[in-house]
Amino acid sequence: MPLKPDIERPEPERRRVGYALVGLGKLTAEELVPAARTSDHAYVAALVTSEPDKGVAFARVHDLTEGDVYTYEDFERLAEREDVEAVYIVLPNAQHREYVERAARMGKHVLCEKPLGMNAQDAQAMVDACREAGVLLMTAYRCQYTPQHWAARDAVQGGRLGAVKLLDAIHGQVEDDPEAWRLKRDLAGGGPLPDVGIYCLNTLRFVLGTEPEWVFAALHQPQGDERFREVEESLSFMLGFPGGIIANGLTSYGTHKTATLRVLGEEGTVLMDPAYTYQGLSLTISDGAGDFQPSLPDEDQFGLELDHFARCIREGQQPWTPGEEGVQDHRIMDAMYQSARTGQVVRLERVEGKDAFRGTPPQVPGREEG
Ligand code: NAD
Numbered sequence: 001m002p003l004k005p006d007i008e009r010p011e012p013e014r015r016r017v018g019y020a021l022v023g024l025g026k027l028t029a030e031e032l033v034p035a036a037r038t039s040d041h042a043y044v045a046a047l048v049t050s051e052p053d054k055g056v057a058f059a060r061v062h063d064l065t066e067g068d069v070y071t072y073e074d075f076e077r078l079a080e081r082e083d084v085e086a087v088y089i090v091l092p093n094a095q096h097r098e099y100v101e102r103a104a105r106m107g108k109h110v111l112c113e114k115p116l117g118m119n120a121q122d123a124q125a126m127v128d129a130c131r132e133a134g135v136l137l138m139t140a141y142r143c144q145y146t147p148q149h150w151a152a153r154d155a156v157q158g159g160r161l162g163a164v165k166l167l168d169a170i171h172g173q174v175e176d177d178p179e180a181w182r183l184k185r186d187l188a189g190g191g192p193l194p195d196v197g198i199y200c201l202n203t204l205r206f207v208l209g210t211e212p213e214w215v216f217a218a219l220h221q222p223q224g225d226e227r228f229r230e231v232e233e234s235l236s237f238m239l240g241f242p243g244g245i246i247a248n249g250l251t252s253y254g255t256h257k258t259a260t261l262r263v264l265g266e267e268g269t270v271l272m273d274p275a276y277t278y279q280g281l282s283l284t285i286s287d288g289a290g291d292f293q294p295s296l297p298d299e300d301q302f303g304l305e306l307d308h309f310a311r312c313i314r315e316g317q318q319p320w321t322p323g324e325e326g327v328q329d330h331r332i333m334d335a336m337y338q339s340a341r342t343g344q345v346v347r348l349e350r351v352e353g354k355d356a357f358r359g360t361p362p363q364v365p366g367r368e369e370g
Contacts, residue, residue: 017310018045018083019111020070022099023090024055027113031278032090033062035302041310045084048075075099079106085313086111088140088306092181093189094118100126104133111138111309115198115333116326118189123330127323138309138319139326143199144206145304147296147366148281152263152270153207154367155285161265164208167247168262169200171276172234172255178226183253191221191231193333197251199276202329203261204239204247207270211328211351212239212247216344217336227253237336278302297365308362318359325357 019042021028028047036044044062048070049055055069070078078084087103089096089112097117103110110130116139117123130137143149156164173196181187182195205211217237221228234252241247261275268287274280278301285292312319328351335346 016041016043017085017313018043018081019086019088019306020046020048020078020081020084020108021088021090022048022075022103023095024049024051024058025090028090029058031302032088032306035300036306038300038303039306039310041314042086042306046070046078046081048072048078075102076106078103078108085109086309089113092187093194094187097122097126100137101129104130104135104137107133107135109136109309109313111140111305112323112326113140114202114326115189115194115330116323117330120327120330120334123323123327127327130323136309136312136319137323138305138312139321139323140305141202141206141321141325142301142305143203143276144321145308145362145364146281146299146301147364148272148283149203149206149275150364150367151283151285151294151296152261152272153209155268155270156207156263156265157209160268160285160287161263161270162267164245164263164265166264167204167207167245168249168260168264169204169247169275170250170258170260171196171199172250172252172258174256175227175253183227183229183231185230188231190333190337191228191233191235192251192253193219193232193235193336196253196276197235197237197249198329198333199259200249200251200261201237201239201332202325203275204249205328207261207263208241208245208247209354210242211356212241212332212348213350214240214345214347215332215335215339216346217339219337219340232340235336235340237339239332299365304362304365311363312360315360320359320362322357322359328357 046068047055056066059069086109089099100110219232219235221232233254237249239247259274259276261272263270271284339346
Protein backbone atom coordinates (compact mmCIF):
# COMPACT_ATOMS: atom_id res chain seq x y z
CA MET A 1 0.00 0.00 0.00
CA PRO A 2 1.49 3.40 -0.92
CA LEU A 3 2.67 5.72 1.83
CA LYS A 4 2.22 8.80 -0.33
CA PRO A 5 -0.99 10.81 -0.13
CA ASP A 6 -3.55 10.92 -2.85
CA ILE A 7 -2.05 13.64 -5.01
CA GLU A 8 -5.40 14.09 -6.73
CA ARG A 9 -6.51 16.01 -3.63
CA PRO A 10 -4.29 19.06 -3.61
CA GLU A 11 -6.25 21.37 -1.27
CA PRO A 12 -3.94 21.98 1.70
CA GLU A 13 -6.68 21.52 4.29
CA ARG A 14 -7.52 18.06 2.93
CA ARG A 15 -3.97 16.92 2.30
CA ARG A 16 -2.58 14.47 4.80
CA VAL A 17 0.32 15.76 6.90
CA GLY A 18 3.74 14.58 5.74
CA TYR A 19 6.12 13.44 8.50
CA ALA A 20 9.88 13.05 8.40
CA LEU A 21 10.82 10.17 10.72
CA VAL A 22 14.16 10.87 12.41
CA GLY A 23 16.00 7.69 13.45
CA LEU A 24 15.56 4.43 11.59
CA GLY A 25 15.58 2.04 14.56
CA LYS A 26 13.24 -0.76 15.60
CA LEU A 27 10.33 1.49 16.58
CA THR A 28 10.40 3.42 13.28
CA ALA A 29 10.75 0.33 11.09
CA GLU A 30 8.42 -2.03 12.91
CA GLU A 31 5.75 0.29 14.32
CA LEU A 32 5.70 3.82 12.92
CA VAL A 33 5.99 3.13 9.22
CA PRO A 34 3.26 0.42 9.34
CA ALA A 35 1.14 2.71 11.56
CA ALA A 36 1.30 5.51 9.01
CA ARG A 37 -0.41 3.17 6.57
CA THR A 38 -3.44 2.97 8.88
CA SER A 39 -3.54 6.74 9.28
CA ASP A 40 -6.23 8.93 7.73
CA HIS A 41 -4.40 12.20 8.28
CA ALA A 42 -0.67 11.42 8.15
CA TYR A 43 1.89 9.77 5.90
CA VAL A 44 5.65 9.25 5.86
CA ALA A 45 7.29 11.72 3.48
CA ALA A 46 10.96 11.37 4.45
CA LEU A 47 13.40 9.39 6.59
CA VAL A 48 16.53 10.58 8.42
CA THR A 49 19.23 8.03 9.23
CA SER A 50 22.96 7.71 9.87
CA GLU A 51 23.08 4.85 7.35
CA PRO A 52 21.91 6.18 3.96
CA ASP A 53 22.34 2.79 2.22
CA LYS A 54 20.08 1.12 4.73
CA GLY A 55 17.70 4.09 4.48
CA VAL A 56 17.49 3.93 0.69
CA ALA A 57 16.85 0.16 0.72
CA PHE A 58 14.17 0.65 3.37
CA ALA A 59 12.66 3.61 1.50
CA ARG A 60 12.34 1.63 -1.75
CA VAL A 61 10.40 -1.14 -0.03
CA HIS A 62 8.05 1.48 1.36
CA ASP A 63 7.33 3.48 -1.80
CA LEU A 64 9.67 6.33 -0.98
CA THR A 65 12.55 7.40 -3.20
CA GLU A 66 16.27 7.88 -2.66
CA GLY A 67 15.55 11.63 -2.52
CA ASP A 68 13.35 11.10 0.53
CA VAL A 69 16.30 9.81 2.58
CA TYR A 70 18.36 12.31 4.58
CA THR A 71 21.32 12.03 6.94
CA TYR A 72 21.80 13.89 10.22
CA GLU A 73 24.34 16.14 8.48
CA ASP A 74 21.87 17.26 5.82
CA PHE A 75 18.86 17.34 8.19
CA GLU A 76 18.41 21.08 7.51
CA ARG A 77 17.69 20.33 3.84
CA LEU A 78 14.26 19.22 5.06
CA ALA A 79 13.47 22.94 5.30
CA GLU A 80 13.14 22.90 1.50
CA ARG A 81 10.52 20.16 1.68
CA GLU A 82 7.14 21.87 1.88
CA ASP A 83 5.44 18.49 2.00
CA VAL A 84 7.25 17.72 5.28
CA GLU A 85 5.13 19.57 7.82
CA ALA A 86 6.06 17.54 10.89
CA VAL A 87 9.20 15.88 12.17
CA TYR A 88 8.96 12.82 14.44
CA ILE A 89 12.03 12.38 16.68
CA VAL A 90 12.71 8.67 17.37
CA LEU A 91 16.29 8.82 18.66
CA PRO A 92 17.99 7.91 21.95
CA ASN A 93 16.73 10.28 24.66
CA ALA A 94 19.90 12.41 24.83
CA GLN A 95 19.42 13.43 21.19
CA HIS A 96 15.79 14.56 21.50
CA ARG A 97 16.55 18.15 22.46
CA GLU A 98 19.03 18.82 19.68
CA TYR A 99 16.71 17.51 16.96
CA VAL A 100 13.57 19.13 18.39
CA GLU A 101 15.38 22.48 18.42
CA ARG A 102 16.79 21.99 14.91
CA ALA A 103 13.35 21.03 13.58
CA ALA A 104 11.72 24.02 15.30
CA ARG A 105 14.29 26.37 13.75
CA MET A 106 13.21 25.07 10.33
CA GLY A 107 9.60 25.91 11.19
CA LYS A 108 8.53 22.25 11.34
CA HIS A 109 6.03 20.98 13.92
CA VAL A 110 7.57 18.33 16.17
CA LEU A 111 6.34 15.03 17.59
CA CYS A 112 8.95 13.70 20.01
CA GLU A 113 9.23 10.26 21.58
CA LYS A 114 9.03 9.83 25.34
CA PRO A 115 10.71 10.74 27.60
CA LEU A 116 10.67 14.24 26.14
CA GLY A 117 14.21 15.04 27.32
CA MET A 118 16.83 14.06 29.87
CA ASN A 119 15.35 16.04 32.78
CA ALA A 120 12.85 18.85 33.42
CA GLN A 121 15.26 21.64 32.50
CA ASP A 122 16.18 19.99 29.20
CA ALA A 123 12.51 19.35 28.37
CA GLN A 124 11.47 22.90 29.27
CA ALA A 125 14.11 24.25 26.86
CA MET A 126 12.47 22.20 24.10
CA VAL A 127 9.04 23.63 24.91
CA ASP A 128 10.50 27.16 24.89
CA ALA A 129 12.26 26.61 21.56
CA CYS A 130 9.06 25.42 19.89
CA ARG A 131 7.03 28.27 21.36
CA GLU A 132 9.57 30.83 20.12
CA ALA A 133 9.57 29.27 16.66
CA GLY A 134 5.76 29.20 16.56
CA VAL A 135 5.56 25.43 15.99
CA LEU A 136 3.58 22.76 17.83
CA LEU A 137 5.34 20.22 20.05
CA MET A 138 3.72 16.93 21.09
CA THR A 139 5.10 14.27 23.44
CA ALA A 140 4.41 10.81 21.98
CA TYR A 141 2.41 9.34 24.87
CA ARG A 142 0.57 6.73 22.79
CA CYS A 143 -1.42 5.34 25.74
CA GLN A 144 -3.29 8.63 26.15
CA TYR A 145 -4.95 8.04 22.77
CA THR A 146 -6.36 4.51 23.23
CA PRO A 147 -10.05 3.60 23.74
CA GLN A 148 -9.04 1.35 26.68
CA HIS A 149 -7.20 4.08 28.59
CA TRP A 150 -10.04 6.54 28.00
CA ALA A 151 -12.60 3.97 29.20
CA ALA A 152 -10.54 3.50 32.37
CA ARG A 153 -10.31 7.27 32.85
CA ASP A 154 -14.05 7.71 32.20
CA ALA A 155 -14.85 5.03 34.80
CA VAL A 156 -12.57 6.74 37.34
CA GLN A 157 -13.65 10.31 36.66
CA GLY A 158 -17.32 9.51 35.93
CA GLY A 159 -17.83 8.21 39.47
CA ARG A 160 -18.41 4.56 38.55
CA LEU A 161 -15.85 3.41 41.13
CA GLY A 162 -17.11 5.73 43.86
CA ALA A 163 -14.40 7.62 45.72
CA VAL A 164 -10.99 6.55 44.43
CA LYS A 165 -8.55 5.65 47.22
CA LEU A 166 -5.53 3.84 45.79
CA LEU A 167 -3.83 3.16 42.48
CA ASP A 168 -1.01 0.87 41.54
CA ALA A 169 0.97 0.69 38.29
CA ILE A 170 3.75 -1.73 37.32
CA HIS A 171 5.93 -1.78 34.20
CA GLY A 172 8.94 -4.03 34.07
CA GLN A 173 10.96 -6.03 31.56
CA VAL A 174 14.40 -7.63 31.31
CA GLU A 175 17.11 -5.53 29.64
CA ASP A 176 19.91 -8.01 29.04
CA ASP A 177 22.26 -6.20 26.62
CA PRO A 178 24.93 -4.40 28.68
CA GLU A 179 25.80 -2.25 25.62
CA ALA A 180 22.25 -0.95 25.09
CA TRP A 181 22.01 2.86 25.02
CA ARG A 182 19.14 2.51 27.50
CA LEU A 183 21.70 1.52 30.17
CA LYS A 184 24.02 4.51 29.56
CA ARG A 185 23.18 7.46 31.78
CA ASP A 186 24.44 10.03 29.27
CA LEU A 187 22.20 8.65 26.52
CA ALA A 188 19.10 7.61 28.48
CA GLY A 189 18.98 10.00 31.47
CA GLY A 190 18.20 7.12 33.85
CA GLY A 191 17.26 3.43 33.84
CA PRO A 192 13.82 1.84 33.62
CA LEU A 193 12.11 4.92 35.14
CA PRO A 194 12.33 7.26 32.12
CA ASP A 195 11.96 4.35 29.68
CA VAL A 196 9.14 2.11 30.94
CA GLY A 197 8.28 3.45 34.41
CA ILE A 198 7.21 6.69 32.73
CA TYR A 199 4.13 4.83 31.44
CA CYS A 200 3.07 4.17 35.05
CA LEU A 201 3.57 7.78 36.07
CA ASN A 202 1.93 9.23 32.96
CA THR A 203 -1.07 6.87 33.11
CA LEU A 204 -1.66 7.52 36.82
CA ARG A 205 -1.76 11.27 36.12
CA PHE A 206 -3.96 10.71 33.04
CA VAL A 207 -6.65 8.58 34.68
CA LEU A 208 -6.96 10.95 37.65
CA GLY A 209 -6.53 14.15 35.62
CA THR A 210 -4.87 15.80 38.65
CA GLU A 211 -1.25 16.33 39.67
CA PRO A 212 0.63 14.75 42.59
CA GLU A 213 1.52 16.92 45.60
CA TRP A 214 4.39 14.83 46.94
CA VAL A 215 6.58 11.91 45.96
CA PHE A 216 8.70 9.30 47.73
CA ALA A 217 10.94 6.78 45.95
CA ALA A 218 13.55 4.09 46.52
CA LEU A 219 15.79 2.42 43.96
CA HIS A 220 18.20 -0.48 43.69
CA GLN A 221 21.38 -0.54 41.60
CA PRO A 222 23.02 -3.95 42.11
CA GLN A 223 26.79 -4.06 42.60
CA GLY A 224 28.73 -6.32 40.25
CA ASP A 225 26.14 -6.43 37.44
CA GLU A 226 27.74 -4.69 34.45
CA ARG A 227 24.31 -3.71 33.09
CA PHE A 228 23.61 -1.48 36.06
CA ARG A 229 26.92 0.34 36.45
CA GLU A 230 25.27 3.65 35.50
CA VAL A 231 21.53 3.35 36.09
CA GLU A 232 19.09 1.73 38.49
CA GLU A 233 17.78 -1.80 37.94
CA SER A 234 14.54 -1.18 39.83
CA LEU A 235 12.67 1.79 41.25
CA SER A 236 9.59 1.96 43.45
CA PHE A 237 7.65 5.19 43.94
CA MET A 238 4.70 6.54 45.86
CA LEU A 239 2.72 9.62 44.84
CA GLY A 240 0.26 11.65 46.90
CA PHE A 241 -2.59 13.13 44.85
CA PRO A 242 -5.16 15.72 46.01
CA GLY A 243 -7.87 14.34 48.26
CA GLY A 244 -5.57 11.83 49.94
CA ILE A 245 -5.39 9.49 46.94
CA ILE A 246 -2.18 7.44 47.07
CA ALA A 247 -0.58 5.81 44.01
CA ASN A 248 2.24 3.28 43.92
CA GLY A 249 4.48 2.53 40.97
CA LEU A 250 7.05 -0.20 40.32
CA THR A 251 9.46 -0.33 37.42
CA SER A 252 12.40 -2.58 36.61
CA TYR A 253 14.79 -3.85 33.94
CA GLY A 254 15.21 -7.07 35.92
CA THR A 255 11.75 -8.62 35.93
CA HIS A 256 9.70 -10.71 33.54
CA LYS A 257 7.45 -8.51 31.35
CA THR A 258 4.71 -6.96 33.46
CA ALA A 259 2.48 -4.01 32.49
CA THR A 260 -0.47 -3.39 34.80
CA LEU A 261 -2.67 -0.64 36.19
CA ARG A 262 -5.14 -1.00 39.05
CA VAL A 263 -7.47 1.66 40.43
CA LEU A 264 -9.28 0.94 43.70
CA GLY A 265 -12.42 2.91 44.54
CA GLU A 266 -14.96 2.56 47.33
CA GLU A 267 -17.55 1.00 45.01
CA GLY A 268 -15.51 -0.49 42.20
CA THR A 269 -12.14 -1.21 40.64
CA VAL A 270 -10.39 -0.92 37.30
CA LEU A 271 -7.79 -3.44 36.20
CA MET A 272 -5.74 -3.13 33.03
CA ASP A 273 -3.50 -6.12 32.30
CA PRO A 274 -1.72 -5.55 30.05
CA ALA A 275 -1.92 -1.77 30.28
CA TYR A 276 1.05 -0.47 28.23
CA THR A 277 1.66 -2.97 25.41
CA TYR A 278 1.34 -2.01 21.74
CA GLN A 279 -1.57 -4.45 21.25
CA GLY A 280 -4.06 -6.47 23.25
CA LEU A 281 -4.78 -3.93 26.00
CA SER A 282 -7.20 -5.50 28.43
CA LEU A 283 -9.62 -3.62 30.69
CA THR A 284 -11.88 -5.01 33.43
CA ILE A 285 -14.21 -2.77 35.39
CA SER A 286 -15.66 -4.37 38.53
CA ASP A 287 -18.43 -3.04 40.74
CA GLY A 288 -21.33 -4.36 42.81
CA ALA A 289 -22.97 -5.73 39.65
CA GLY A 290 -19.96 -7.87 38.63
CA ASP A 291 -16.99 -7.76 36.28
CA PHE A 292 -17.28 -6.07 32.86
CA GLN A 293 -14.85 -6.17 29.98
CA PRO A 294 -16.02 -3.45 27.61
CA SER A 295 -15.72 -4.36 23.96
CA LEU A 296 -13.33 -1.78 22.53
CA PRO A 297 -11.36 -1.66 19.27
CA ASP A 298 -7.69 -2.70 19.42
CA GLU A 299 -6.45 0.31 17.46
CA ASP A 300 -2.93 0.95 16.20
CA GLN A 301 -1.79 3.31 18.97
CA PHE A 302 0.93 4.92 16.86
CA GLY A 303 -1.61 5.56 14.08
CA LEU A 304 -3.87 7.29 16.62
CA GLU A 305 -1.12 9.63 17.79
CA LEU A 306 0.09 10.40 14.24
CA ASP A 307 -3.52 11.27 13.32
CA HIS A 308 -4.11 13.40 16.39
CA PHE A 309 -1.01 15.51 15.83
CA ALA A 310 -1.82 15.87 12.11
CA ARG A 311 -5.31 17.13 12.98
CA CYS A 312 -3.86 19.60 15.49
CA ILE A 313 -1.52 20.92 12.78
CA ARG A 314 -4.40 21.36 10.33
CA GLU A 315 -6.65 22.98 12.93
CA GLY A 316 -3.96 25.01 14.70
CA GLN A 317 -4.73 23.41 18.08
CA GLN A 318 -2.53 22.43 20.99
CA PRO A 319 -2.13 18.61 21.10
CA TRP A 320 -3.61 16.65 24.02
CA THR A 321 -0.10 15.67 25.17
CA PRO A 322 1.99 18.76 24.34
CA GLY A 323 5.58 19.36 25.40
CA GLU A 324 4.32 20.69 28.76
CA GLU A 325 2.90 17.23 29.55
CA GLY A 326 6.35 15.75 28.99
CA VAL A 327 7.98 18.44 31.17
CA GLN A 328 5.63 17.65 34.07
CA ASP A 329 6.62 13.96 34.02
CA HIS A 330 10.27 15.03 34.08
CA ARG A 331 9.66 17.29 37.11
CA ILE A 332 8.15 14.34 38.96
CA MET A 333 10.87 11.87 37.83
CA ASP A 334 13.57 14.37 38.88
CA ALA A 335 11.84 14.50 42.30
CA MET A 336 11.76 10.68 42.43
CA TYR A 337 15.54 10.49 41.95
CA GLN A 338 15.98 13.23 44.55
CA SER A 339 13.81 11.30 47.01
CA ALA A 340 15.70 8.05 46.35
CA ARG A 341 19.01 9.89 46.96
CA THR A 342 17.95 11.62 50.16
CA GLY A 343 15.47 9.15 51.63
CA GLN A 344 13.03 12.04 52.06
CA VAL A 345 9.56 12.80 50.75
CA VAL A 346 9.80 15.56 48.10
CA ARG A 347 6.97 18.12 47.95
CA LEU A 348 5.95 19.11 44.42
CA GLU A 349 4.71 22.48 43.25
CA ARG A 350 0.94 22.61 43.74
CA VAL A 351 -0.99 22.45 40.45
CA GLU A 352 -4.67 23.38 40.49
CA GLY A 353 -7.38 22.18 38.12
CA LYS A 354 -7.87 19.25 35.79
CA ASP A 355 -5.57 18.26 32.93
CA ALA A 356 -3.43 21.30 33.64
CA PHE A 357 -0.73 20.41 31.10
CA ARG A 358 -2.95 18.98 28.35
CA GLY A 359 -4.43 20.45 25.17
CA THR A 360 -7.27 19.55 22.81
CA PRO A 361 -8.80 16.14 23.66
CA PRO A 362 -8.30 13.52 20.93
CA GLN A 363 -11.05 11.80 18.98
CA VAL A 364 -11.06 8.35 20.54
CA PRO A 365 -12.51 5.47 18.47
CA GLY A 366 -15.58 3.96 20.13
CA ARG A 367 -15.96 6.84 22.63
CA GLU A 368 -18.96 9.14 22.40
CA GLU A 369 -17.37 12.36 23.62
CA GLY A 370 -14.11 13.20 22.01
P1 NAD B 1 16.92 2.32 18.76
O1 NAD B 1 17.96 1.71 19.61
O2 NAD B 1 16.15 1.38 17.88
O3 NAD B 1 17.57 3.48 17.92
C1 NAD B 1 16.88 4.56 17.30
C2 NAD B 1 17.84 5.31 16.40
O4 NAD B 1 18.93 5.84 17.15
C3 NAD B 1 18.48 4.48 15.31
O5 NAD B 1 18.56 5.30 14.15
C4 NAD B 1 19.85 4.18 15.82
O6 NAD B 1 20.79 4.03 14.77
C5 NAD B 1 20.18 5.40 16.64
N1 NAD B 1 21.05 5.01 17.77
C6 NAD B 1 20.97 3.88 18.50
N2 NAD B 1 21.93 3.87 19.45
C7 NAD B 1 22.61 5.01 19.31
C8 NAD B 1 23.72 5.58 19.98
N3 NAD B 1 24.32 4.93 20.98
N4 NAD B 1 24.14 6.80 19.59
C9 NAD B 1 23.55 7.42 18.56
N5 NAD B 1 22.50 6.92 17.87
C10 NAD B 1 22.05 5.74 18.23
O7 NAD B 1 15.91 3.09 19.72
P2 NAD B 1 14.34 3.01 19.82
O8 NAD B 1 13.94 1.81 20.60
O9 NAD B 1 13.75 3.23 18.48
O10 NAD B 1 14.07 4.28 20.76
C11 NAD B 1 14.14 5.59 20.23
C12 NAD B 1 13.22 6.48 21.06
O11 NAD B 1 11.90 5.98 21.00
C13 NAD B 1 13.58 6.55 22.54
O12 NAD B 1 13.36 7.85 23.01
C14 NAD B 1 12.60 5.59 23.21
O13 NAD B 1 12.29 5.94 24.54
C15 NAD B 1 11.40 5.73 22.31
N6 NAD B 1 10.56 4.53 22.28
C16 NAD B 1 9.23 4.69 22.44
C17 NAD B 1 8.40 3.59 22.40
C18 NAD B 1 6.93 3.76 22.54
O14 NAD B 1 6.21 2.79 22.75
N7 NAD B 1 6.42 4.98 22.41
C19 NAD B 1 8.93 2.31 22.18
C20 NAD B 1 10.31 2.20 21.96
C21 NAD B 1 11.12 3.32 22.00
